[in-house]
Amino acid sequence: MAATAMDHDGGGDVVTPGELLGNSLTLVAGRGAYAEGRSVRASVTGHRRIVPPAPGSDDQRSTVEVVGHKAHGAVPQPGSVVIARVTKVMARMANADIMCVDSKAIKEKFTGLIRQQDVRATEIDKVDMYQSYRPGDIVRAVLSLGDARAYYLSTAKNELGVVSAQSIAGGTLVPISWTEMQCDLTGQIELRKVAKS
Amino acid sequence: MSAQAGAGTYSPAAAAGDKRREKREELRRHLAEDADRPRADGRSFHDCRPAFMQTGPTTAASGSAYAEFGKTKVIVSVFGPRESKKAMMYSDVGRLNCNVSYTTFATPVRGQGADNKEYSSMLHKALEGAVMLHTFPKTTVDVFALVLESGGSDLPIIISCASLALADAGIMMYDLVASVSVSCFGENIIIDPTSDEEAWQDGSLLVAFMPARKDITQLTLTGEWSDGKITNAVELCMDACSKLGDILRDRLKDTATLTSE
Numbered sequence: 175m176a177a178t179a180m181d182h183d184g185g186g187d188v189v190t191p192g193e194l195l196g197n198s199l200t201l202v203a204g205r206g207a208y209a210e211g212r213s214v215r216a217s218v219t220g221h222r223r224i225v226p227p228a229p230g231s232d233d234q235r236s237t238v239e240v241v242g243h244k245a246h247g248a249v250p251q252p253g254s255v256v257i258a259r260v261t262k263v264m265a266r267m268a269n270a271d272i273m274c275v276d277s278k279a280i281k282e283k284f285t286g287l288i289r290q291q292d293v294r295a296t297e298i299d300k301v302d303m304y305q306s307y308r309p310g311d312i313v314r315a316v317l318s319l320g321d322a323r324a325y326y327l328s329t330a331k332n333e334l335g336v337v338s339a340q341s342i343a344g345g346t347l348v349p350i351s352w353t354e355m356q357c358d359l360t361g362q363i364e365l366r367k368v369a370k371s
Numbered sequence: 372m373s374a375q376a377g378a379g380t381y382s383p384a385a386a387a388g389d390k391r392r393e394k395r396e397e398l399r400r401h402l403a404e405d406a407d408r409p410r411a412d413g414r415s416f417h418d419c420r421p422a423f424m425q426t427g428p429t430t431a432a433s434g435s436a437y438a439e440f441g442k443t444k445v446i447v448s449v450f451g452p453r454e455s456k457k458a459m460m461y462s463d464v465g466r467l468n469c470n471v472s473y474t475t476f477a478t479p480v481r482g483q484g485a486d487n488k489e490y491s492s493m494l495h496k497a498l499e500g501a502v503m504l505h506t507f508p509k510t511t512v513d514v515f516a517l518v519l520e521s522g523g524s525d526l527p528i529i530i531s532c533a534s535l536a537l538a539d540a541g542i543m544m545y546d547l548v549a550s551v552s553v554s555c556f557g558e559n560i561i562i563d564p565t566s567d568e569e570a571w572q573d574g575s576l577l578v579a580f581m582p583a584r585k586d587i588t589q590l591t592l593t594g595e596w597s598d599g600k601i602t603n604a605v606e607l608c609m610d611a612c613s614k615l616g617d618i619l620r621d622r623l624k625d626t627a628t629l630t631s632e
Contacts, residue, residue: 192546
């Protein structure tokens with residue numbers, strides 16, 4: 175197989191899962207590649223690309239990655255920042271549909287759960303869900319795997335919370351503090367857990 | 372399917388059974404003894420049927436593949452990774468859900484379709500070792516195989532076709548999985564058996580193999596075998612799988628170059 179050739183021209187030849195990309199003494203496995211024992215192999219179909227090591231790093235090995243061909247849709251990973259739309263608000267939790275994972279739109283439907291204790295970092299026992307979220311709000315949150323039923327979303331940080339919302343009157347809500355938003359049509363103030371932008 | 376009937380009972384199948392046994396004996400004699408005579412479809416014992424494979428027949432799926440080996444025609448669609456069903460237990464790694472079904476017109480006897488539980492679990496076993504389940508935690512990848520026409524060696528073709536579909540869907544895998552089966556007739560081993568040959572075989576061996584890593588993901592052995600013959604048959608299967616693996620890679624490369632142009 176020609177895949178054993180280790181030319182450092184950046185490559186462009188198409189490789190398929192399992193194909194040998196090189197030796198782990200000279201290459202580090204990047205995206206779409208994996209190392210096992212001495213060999214570095216591709217794990218997806220795509221174009222082979224070799225990235226030289228960052229200047230000043232201890233590791234002198236180049237990174238090999240497989241890119242370009244279609245990969246499967248984004249999957250929620252623990253710790254990723256997601257954008258979700260609130261669908262249902264209850265006394266102790268709110269449901270939300272995840273729309274983006276780390277700035278990538280997802281293809282399939284994934285549901286998340288914001289628990290009362292995950293809404294904000296302080297005074298977590300005094301949180302009122304109805305004064306934090308409304309159905310339809312667009313929320314930025316951090317994801318954890320949660321339980322068998324849903325992913326848990328947490329907005330317990332300043333930069334997390336509602337990023338976009340509509341008022342009861344149908345206008346756009348403009349953030350005025352970290353708990354309040356104002357309607358641009360009527361001037362009415364509504365309560366939200368607002369994300370710091 | 373035994374056509375044995377006690378004396379005095381109404382037994383129209385007895386004569387038919389004799390004929391069947393006669394035919395079987397003839398086929399067995401033919402395949403077990405005359406090593407140089409070709410098989411019913413003109414192949415020699417160690418020839419596979421011509422293979423046709425293609426990716427992307429199902430546009431609604433994340434990835435799909437079609438395979439045609441002689442009369443056997445299979446279509447595999449891959450969906451996901453998507454959210455696991457609510458009833459499932461919590462799991463840190465992803466899940467592979469496999470389902471094999473037959474169309475009503477797949478077999479000569481009509482309407483024996485529906486799900487094939489045994490093949491579904493065997494397909495799962497053959498693929499799970501090759502898929503990087505940790506890359507899609509808590510989610511499920513669905514693999515649906517549909518046999519359009521059953522012409523023998525169905526399961527190995529489903530496995531090969533499914534690995535092509537998974538690769539087409541962009542699911543991370545350690546390697547592709549190619550699979551080939553052989554039938555044993557007396558002293559002879561014939562590769563890639565047709566339905567007729569499978570019906571009269573003494574034993575069968577199925578190997579699912581990762582060609583680049585040279586690992587076997589599944590090995591199924593049924594019937595009468597002797598030690599030395601098993602070794603020969605496994606080596607024969609592995610060699611055929613390597614060649615089939617090259618075909619799978621060529622198909623993937625064709626699609627990759629087409630989409631990038």
